[in-house]
Amino acid sequence: MQQYREFQFILRTLAPVFIGNGETYKQREYIYENNKYYFPNFVTLYQKLAAKPRQQEAFENYLMSSRRQEKNERLGEFLRRIDFTDRDLGGYAIERTGAEVDVGIDLDRLNEIAKFIKDPQGQPYIPGSSLKGAIRTILLNTRFGYEEPHWGGKDDICHNIRVSDSEPLALSSLIIAKKWDYNKRKPDPNPLPLTRECLKPFTKVTFTITTVGDEAADLINGLSKAADGFYKQYEARFLKDLNSKYRQHGYNHPIYLGGGSGLWTKANYGKIDLDRIRADTPRRMKMKGNGVFKLTKAKRVAYKLRSVKQNLVAENSGKRDTEANIGFYEMGRCCFSVKEKSDV
Template identity: 25%
Template structure:
C-alpha cells in the first residue's frame, strides 16, 4: 500500500456557491452604498433597550417590511446596526426597472464556527466522483443495459435509476469472503480535506440567470420593445458565492489500492487531470457548443505553471502550502535553491471544472454519458427533465400551447390562472419548455449563469491545477 498526496489549486472563473442550507431574508441585510451589510442579529439585539426591542419585534412580525426601510425610520437603531455588522459583501444589489433596490432571500455560503467561508472537502470529492463515474460510463457500454433495466422496472421514476450503475462503478471491494453482501465503496480510498478559511471579502451575492441556447428562437417571450431580454431570463434567486478570481486550495490523499478497481484510470496528478479534462470535453461537446459564450471578466486566471516562478511548494511549518517566489531556471520549473525537487513535485496541466451548487445539469449528472448518439441523449434527458419540471397550463387561456405540447409527445398538466389583488392576470402557465429540447437540439436548453453587479458569469466555473506534494 502506498499513499499519494496532491494539492488541488482552484481559481474561480465564475461565482462558486456551496450552501449550508440557510437563507438570509430581507430582514437580515441592507444596502450601504455599493456594499451589502449582513447584520449580526445576536450582537444587535444585545445593544437594544426595552423600547427598541419592542420596535424590532414589531418589525420582524411585519412580513412586508425590509431592514433597509426599518433602519431609515429608526436612526437610533441604524447607529446600533452599524456597530453590529457581521460582514460586508462588496457587490451591489440588483435594482428594478424604476431604480428601486430589490431584496430577496439569499442562500448562504457555508462557513466555519468563526464565520469564515471555506470550501468543504466533501464538495470537491463529489466533483471528482462525478467525473470518475462519467469516465467509466463512457467506456462501459453495459451500463446502458443496467439503466434500461432500471427504467423498465420503475418507469415512473426516471430521475433516479442509478443504483445498479453506482454499484457497478464503486461498490467493488468485498472485505468479507464469508459474507459477499458486504461491499465497500472504493472512494473510501480518496480523502479530501477542507480548504483553509477564506475571507468574507471573497463573497458576493450572485443572481441566477438562465441563458438560452443559440438555436432558441425565444418565441415564447412577449415583444416589449427595448425592455425585452431575448438572450436569457433573470430569476429572483440569489446565492452567496465566492467571487470570480478567488484562489482556493484543498489537499487530497489517494490510497493506491483504488487503482486496482479503476479500469485504465490511475489517480495520480496526471490521472486526476485527465479524468477532469475528459469530463469537460464531453460537457463542451454535448452542451457548451450549443450556446454563444458570454465574455467573462474579473478573473485573474494566471496559469500557475507558466508564470516563470519556482514551482516548489513548502511542505511544513507556517508557510506550508505556499509556493516559492524565486524565479525559475529556464526549462526546469524550479529556482536554483530547489533544483533537487525537479521531477519530484509535479504540476498537471490547467483544466476547467465546475464546482458547487447552481451549476448545469450536465455538470451534476452523468446520465448523458449512457447514450451513444446525440439523438438518444436528447430524447432521454428531455424526458427526465420534463418529468421533474412538467408544463402546467391553464387550458382555457392557452389552448394552442396545450395542443403543441401534446403534439411533441408530452402530457401537460392543468394549471389555474392566478390573479393580482387588483384583478389583473398574474400567471396562466408554468412552462419550462423541456418539451422543446429535442427541437432546439440541446437538453436542457438553458445554461446556468449568474449576475454580479452588471456582469454575467458561468456559475461554478473554475480553473484547476493539480500538484504532487
Template identity: 25%
Template structure:
C-alpha cells in the first residue's frame, strides 16, 4: 500500500522540544534538530561546558541556542555532525510582540536513526473507525440504541465524559466487531480475541531519512459573529510531513475472519475508509464551505484523516450516531461544554460542534490538517 500526504500530516511521538533543544536559523528559514549525546560531546570537546551550563541556568527570552552558539564563535556548519535532521520553518517561530523566546515544537514520530515513519497502529485505527461507520449504516437499531445511551449519559448529573463515553464506544465495538465465536471455555464476547479486527494486520510504513518536513503553526478556522471566516493562529507548532510525500506499508487481510464484518478484500477496506472520510468532509463543508472554500480545494483526493490536529469529528463516531446533523450538534456541544468549561461551546457552537476547522498555513495557503490518500500499489 502507499500512503500519500494530501495536506500536512503530523503524528507526534510525544516529544516536545523547547527553545533550548533545537537550532533555529530565521535567515535560512530552517530548524536543525540535534543528537543530544553528540551535541554534549561537542560542548565538552570545545571546552564550552561552563558557558553552556551558565546559559541553561540563566536562560532568558532574548537569546536562542543558535545565537548563543554564534557568540561562542561557531555556526551551523561547525556542528553538522551533531545535526540529525532539519525542517523548513517559513513561519516565524518567535513571537516578537509578546515574547522573544522560541516556541515549543511537537516532533513527528521517528525511528532512533532519525528517519520518519507512520505507525501501523495509527493507520489501523483509522480503518477500524471507518469499518464501524460502515457497519452502522446497516444497523439502524444499533445507532438508535447507542445514541439514546449517549443522550442519557450526557444529561446525567454524574456524567464523566472520558470514562462514560469510552465505555459506550467499547460496548459499541464489542457489538459490531466482536463477531468471532470461539470454542474455548471461558472466553467472553467482550474479550479482544473475539474481535474480527484480529484479521487485519497493518505494518508501520517503511521509514524514510530523505523526507522533507516543515514546522507549521496550528490555525483554528472559525466563524465570527457575522458568520464570516475568522482564522486564528495558535502558538502550537508541529513538524509535519508535506503534501505529495509518499510512504509505503503492508496490509494483510485474513478473509475468513474479516468477512464476518463485511471486509473480504483491500477494495472493501478502502471503500469503507472513503465512505467515512466523505461523511466527515461533507459535514465540515456544509458548515464552513462557503467561507473557507480554499481549504477544501483538493481535499477530495484523500480518503482518510490521519494524525494530530485533525479534529473531533474525524476521530469519533458521535456525529454519525445522531439521527440528523442538528441533533448531533446540539448534543456534542453539551458534551464539549461539560468537558471544557472555558471554551463556551454552548454559546459559540452555532453552526457545528466543535466550531472550528483544524488547519495550518503552508505555501501561502490555508489547509486542513491530516488529509491522506491510501491506495494499493
C-alpha cells in the first residue's frame, strides 16, 4: 500500500495575483466614495429602496435604462441624485491605493472590474487547481525533461499530488489593479482597459499538499529546487529582456500564479511552437518576438528575506507613477516554502 504524506505549502505573493471567477462588476454595481470602492449587496439595497416606492421605481428604471446619459451614470451618482444616503448595504469595500487608474483619470471612472474568486462565505481564496497547474508547469520544465509524464490511469503522477484549496483570506487582502503591457521597444508601459480584484503583494496563503507514494513525495520535496531551475529558464527565455527598473529582485523559490502572468510562466518550453501560434493568430493580434511583459501597479511593499530588507519593486518605477509610493510589479509573481507536516 502506498504511503500518504502531507506537506504544508506557504505561498507569499510578491506582486498582485488575480484568480478570477469569470464574472465582473459592471459600472452600475459599485460605489466609489471616501477613498473606497464599495460593492454593496444588491438584495439589501433593493429592500431598503423598496421602503420608498419612488426610490424603488427610480432604481428599477435606472437599471433598465438604455438612454446614454443614464447609462453612463455610476451607481454612486444615481444614489446621490435620488438622495439615498444609506451605505449599510452589506457587501464589502476595497481601499483605494492610487494605482487603480492612469494619470488624469477619475478614480470613479473604471471600466468593469473582474472579480476574484470567493468561497460561499464571500472570502477570497486560491483554488488548489490553480496552484497545482503552476506546480505542473515547473515539473514539466525541470524534472520531466519536457516529456509529458503519465496523465490518467493508475500511473498518473499528477493524481498522486493532491493540492487543497487555500485557507480563506481576508477581504482586506484585496486591492484593485490595472493591467499594463510593456514592450521593450517602447519607453514606457502601456495601460490597458482591464481592471481586476487582486491579492495585494506579500499576502500569505497556506495550502496542504497530500502525496501518494514515494515518487510524488520526492517531487514535492524537490519542488523548491525545481522552481529555481524553472525560473532560470524563464529568465533566459524571456525575463532577461525586461528593463531592470520593472523587475523585482530578491526571491526565494519563485512561482507565477493566475491570470495575466503571461505565456512563458505557463508554457512547456520543450513543446511550445511559436510559429504555429503565430500562424493560428489573427494578424492584428499576432505576437511579435517572445511577446510583451505583463505588469501591474500597486503600493510599494518592503519585506525581509533572509534577514535582508528589500523592496519588492525597483525605486525608479517609470514616469507614469500616480503617487510616490506606487510601483510596477511582474503580474502574478510569488515565492513559496514547502515542508512536510511532520517537520513543521
